[in-house]
Amino acid sequence: MRSIIDVLDLSVKELDDLIRQAVDISERPRDFADAARGKKLATLFFEPSTRTRLSFEAAMYELGGNVLSVPGAALSSAAKGESVSDTAKVLSCYADIAAIRHPREGAALVASEAASIPVINAGDGGHCHPTQTLADLLTVHREKGRLDSLTVGFCGDLKYGRTVHSLINAMARYPGTKFVLISPEELKLPAYVREGTIRKSGLAFCETASLEEALPGLDILYMTRIQRERFEEAEDYERLKNSYILTAEKMKLAGENCSILHPLPRVNEISVKVDDDPRACYFKQVKNGKLMRMALILMLLREAESPKEKREMGEDTGDVCQNLRCITTTEQELPQRFTIDPFTHRKKCVWCEAETKPLF
Ligand code: NCD
Numbered sequence: 001m002r003s004i005i006d007v008l009d010l011s012v013k014e015l016d017d018l019i020r021q022a023v024d025i026s027e028r029p030r031d032f033a034d035a036a037r038g039k040k041l042a043t044l045f046f047e048p049s050t051r052t053r054l055s056f057e058a059a060m061y062e063l064g065g066n067v068l069s070v071p072g073a074a075l076s077s078a079a080k081g082e083s084v085s086d087t088a089k090v091l092s093c094y095a096d097i098a099a100i101r102h103p104r105e106g107a108a109l110v111a112s113e114a115a116s117i118p119v120i121n122a123g124d125g126g127h128c129h130p131t132q133t134l135a136d137l138l139t140v141h142r143e144k145g146r147l148d149s150l151t152v153g154f155c156g157d158l159k160y161g162r163t164v165h166s167l168i169n170a171m172a173r174y175p176g177t178k179f180v181l182i183s184p185e186e187l188k189l190p191a192y193v194r195e196g197t198i199r200k201s202g203l204a205f206c207e208t209a210s211l212e213e214a215l216p217g218l219d220i221l222y223m224t225r226i227q228r229e230r231f232e233e234a235e236d237y238e239r240l241k242n243s244y245i246l247t248a249e250k251m252k253l254a255g256e257n258c259s260i261l262h263p264l265p266r267v268n269e270i271s272v273k274v275d276d277d278p279r280a281c282y283f284k285q286v287k288n289g290k291l292m293r294m295a296l297i298l299m300l301l302r303e304a305e306s307p308k309e310k311r312e313m314g315e316d317t318g319d320v321c322q323n324l325r326c327i328t329t330t331e332q333e334l335p336q337r338f339t340i341d342p343f344t345h346r347k348k349c350v351w352c353e354a355e356t357k358p359l360f
Helices: 012-027 051-062 084-094 107-114 130-144 162-171 191-201 211-217 234-240 272-276 282-302
Strands: 040-045 066-070 097-102 119-124 151-155 178-182 204-208 220-223 259-261 338-340 346-349 355-358
Touching (some): 012 130, 040 084, 051 097, 051 119, 051 282, 119 130, 130 220, 151 162, 178 211, 191 204
Parallel strands (some): 040 066, 040 097
8 A cells, every 4th residue: 555645656657557557547437437436535625726636626527426525724623723634534533545635744644654545745835736747648649649758848936836746746757858848946946856856866956036038948837826825025925926938929939839738727827818829738737636546546545455564764863844834833743754865965954845954
């Protein structure tokens, strides 16, 4: 039995298998209509969501399974002070599999360590969002016919955008990927992703603040919204919120085969006029998300009877995680644990992956 906290919990071969399975499901949906009959998915969303929650639920129904849902932290025992670990143990008594979204970074990992059912991370703060990445990968595969040798631009809030972090983790495993990181200085990609994923992979990357300069060379443009809810100062959000707006005019700079992706929700960073452009793929992504979640649920339910997979949980180094959004700041008696990245030589919190200061 295993949980999916990060897209790296899936091998490249498993990603290929999931893509194949999702395509198969889309071609023969009736053959899968009973595939999860008698099974229950619990969805626990402690942060707003439309697509992710509904697509998990639609996925489970289309597999013939059932859904138990808690529609928000305010209506669950979290509001009474229940820990994530306790909630996960309770869910394990009712459901066969769970999808969890939580504002604290590392919360899904905490839940998976406590649960005796597979847990899927449906977004933990600004950290990871692996199932959005599954939707993104299927979309890229369908649009381009491959996942390697692509120049991918990421534009907007690269600091707090968890979908960006997860997709970079995934794309860094495909040879020939080139990353173009487009953001204002204040919203640049965190070091643990830039150094620990991109530089470590040896793949080419560049950082720029100019969408206009980057656009002509891209195969994929992954637009993101500025993540208002993760800013510590409201005025910083106000200053940065209109950093990038992709208009029909700017689309003239993009190549004729440049696919535009966005995890949604959009605020104003893509003009509605771009929606009719054949290169706009963001609503196709939504549909692909449901198919990939169906494939993932099937994979995890198939493995659910085998013993729980053990993770590398680091050690108590005497450090305290400095990330104010880390689950260690709120979860009762959760031990501080760190691993040392062999490439960057920095200590990383096992829960949220934030780095402490460099060791050397
Ligand atoms: C994203 C998320 O929640 O991180 N949305 C989604 O799941 N499709 C992107 C976002 O909120 O900006």
